[in-house]
Amino acid sequence: xxxxxxxxxxxxxxxxxxxxxxxxxxxxxxxxxxxxxxxxxxxxxxxxxxxxxxxxxxxxxxxxxxxxxxxxxxxxxxxxxxxxxxxxxxxxxxxxxxxxxxxxxxxxxxxxxxxxxxxxxxxxxxxxxxxxxxxxxxxxxxxxxxxxxxxxxxxxxxxxxxxxxxxxxxxxxxxxxxxxxxxxxxxxxxxxxxxxxxxxxxxxxxxxxxxxxxxxxxxxxxxxxxxxxxxxxxxxxxxxxxxxxxxxxxxxxxxxxxxxxxxxxxxxxxxxxxxxxxxxxxxxxxxxxxxxxxxxxxxxxxxxxxxxxxxxxx
Numbered sequence: 212x213x214x215x216x217x218x219x220x221x222x223x224x225x226x227x228x229x230x231x232x233x234x235x236x237x238x239x240x241x242x243x244x245x246x247x248x249x250x251x252x253x254x255x256x257x258x259x260x261x262x263x264x265x266x267x268x269x270x271x272x273x274x275x276x277x278x279x280x281x282x283x284x285x286x287x288x289x290x291x292x293x294x295x296x297x298x299x300x301x302x303x304x305x306x307x308x309x310x311x312x313x314x315x316x317x318x319x320x321x322x323x324x325x326x327x328x329x330x331x332x333x334x335x336x337x338x339x340x341x342x343x344x345x346x347x348x349x350x351x352x353x354x355x356x357x358x359x360x361x362x363x364x365x366x367x368x369x370x371x372x373x374x375x376x377x378x379x380x381x382x383x384x385x386x387x388x389x390x391x392x393x394x395x396x397x398x399x400x401x402x403x404x405x406x407x408x409x410x411x412x413x414x415x416x417x418x419x420x421x422x423x424x425x426x427x428x429x430x431x432x433x434x435x436x437x438x439x440x441x442x443x444x445x446x447x448x449x450x451x452x453x454x455x456x457x458x459x460x461x462x463x464x465x466x467x468x469x470x471x472x473x474x475x476x477x478x479x480x481x482x483x484x485x486x487x488x489x490x491x492x493x494x495x496x497x498x499x500x501x502x503x504x505x506x507x508x509x510x511x512x513x514x515x516x517x518x519x520x521x522x523x524x525x
Contacts, residue, residue, distance in 0.1 A: 252494070252495055258506050272310055316356060317360035330367050330381050332372050352395035400459055403438055431458045437498075451489075469497070470497070
């Protein structure tokens with residue numbers, strides 16, 4: 212380029228501006244890093260099933276949770292088809308009124324309806340069950356949920372067949388609904404459950420084997436502190452190893468009671484720190500199995516512990 216007067220003035224002007232800007236930048240204090248927003252907490256609703264849906268949502272919101280995870284059986288008398296479009300809209304409106312959202316579903320096959328089984332050798336029952344999972348995908352999506360946690364231990368146990376055969380049927384059933392789930396924006400998450408609950412998929416390694424076999428983005432897994440008795444590694448090691456597949460987390464005391472009744476405030480810190488370091492931004496849901504204290508107490512006391520755990524993180 213010929214260095215004529217115009218180019219010279221542009222060049223020297225740019226240089227002077229850069230020097231001046233650099234000086235100003237050097238004088239400025241370093242901007243603080245963006246504040247960590249915290250985890251997204253939800254609460255499972257079955258501990259309050261005797262209350263109206265609106266009241267359940269109110270309790271969850273007032274305790275500081277941002278979402279609700281729904282056990283569909285708590286809302287129906289016979290099956291999910293009872294909840295027509297108008298009722299589903301009403302459920303969504305009740306959530307929106309108090310400022311929470313639907314995370315997704317769990318306890319997918321717990322009755323009602325009766326007679327569902329995902330791994331039975333009875334092909335007709337399997338077909339009926341797979342169709343119900345498809346119906347639940349619609350319900351989940353209609354409410355704005357994005358995950359369906361497949362626990363349901365009694366409905367996936369090996370019935371008169373080997374565990375290997377049951378796993379084969381389990382994988383086939385999930386593969387059948389995978390495309391449809393994806394089309395509705397839903398992921399179905401295999402929940403490892405220890406041998407005291409089921410004989411089909413007891414560890415994250417077994418869940419991953421099914422995920423790899425199906426090889427579909429709509430089929431993933433989740434982590435539940437309570438369901439780790441058959442694992443051989445600490446919580447944080449498990450989460451780190453299987454993190455690419457973990458799309459959801461359940462939390463409670465190790466005996467299934469709500470947070471604050473045991474030592475979760477100390478036991479879980481290392482794992483929560485790892486989740487923060489990994490920038491985990493999916494949901495952490497409170498799921499408990501002792502409903503005796505009542506929904507409000509469970510919600511409030513557990514949230515207090517979650518905040519105590521967060522306060523320990525760096």
